[in-house]
Structures are given as structure tokens and as C-alpha cells.
Amino acid sequence: MTDPKDPHRKSVLNEIVFPNQTNHYGTLFGGQALAFMDKAAFIAASRYCRRTVVTASSDQVDFHTPVRVGNVVELYSRVIKTGHTSMQVEVTMYAENLLTGEKRLCTQGLFTMVALDEHGKPTSIPPLKEPPPPDPDFQV
């Protein structure tokens, strides 16, 4: 179990891909991939600042390989940079074939999440003091 107080904590999210999440080629619909990634970014940012957070932007998302129906997608997310109220979160998504165990990188992206106070206004967050350590799940 990762240390909940580690500011570089990596969050892990698993989802199974069902037919209603795919296009007519039987591969994961891009909008659904973004929804999974946004959810992963939301978890990492919320854990980092323990505030309500919203997505301000998805800065760049690269789709490397398709995800097939029935695959499990495993998403990794962590905060890599902070501003005054915003956090940059990196997210990678891998697809796993449950029958063979084969796992490959499908999508990676950066999301900017903003912390809000009880009035829905941006609020300050603790600064990330050091850059994140190398991690093979993000070295792509």
C-alpha cells in the first residue's frame, strides 16, 4: 500500500471495457478513454490536496494503441507539478488482455486540476517541493 501522505503518491484505477463503451470497431471510444483518464486525474488531485477539485484542462492526450472490448484498463496517475491553486496530473492508461496477461500502454496525458473552497472558488494548495521520482509506469 502506498503511503497516503506521500505527495508523489501514485493512484491506480482499474476498469473493465464493456461493449457499450466501444465504437463499431469493438475498440474503446476515445471519449470514454478521456472519461477514465479524467477520473484517474481527479483521484490523484483529490488525494494530493484533500479538497474538492475540478478539471480545468486536458493539456495533451496521446492515443498510442487501441483498447479492445473485454480488456481491463489500468490507469496510473500522480501530481507532478503545482501552482497556487492548480495541479498538473500525469495519467497513463494500459490495457490488459485477461486471457493472456499481455499489457501495453494505450494512452497518456496531462490534466490540470484546480482545488476549490466551500464557495466554489479556487483555493491554495500545498506546493509540491520536489519533482516526482522516476517510475516505469510513467516513463513512456
Ligand SMILES: CC(C)(COP(=O)(O)OP(=O)(O)OC[C@H]1O[C@@H](n2cnc3c(N)ncnc32)[C@H](O)[C@@H]1OP(=O)(O)O)[C@@H](O)C(=O)NCCC(=O)NCCS
Ligand atoms: C477551473 C476554474 C475553477 C478556474 O476558475 P477561474 O475563476 O478562472 O480561476 P483563476 O483564473 O483564479 O485560476 C485558478 C487556477 O486555475 C488555472 N486555470 C484556469 N483555467 C485554466 C485552463 N484552462 N487551463 C489550465 N489552467 C487553468 C489558473 O492558471 C490558476 O492556477 P494557479 O492558481 O495554480 O496559478 C473554472 O474555470 C471552472 O470552474 N471551470 C469549470 C470546471 C469544470 O466544470 N470541469 C469539468 C467537470 S469537473
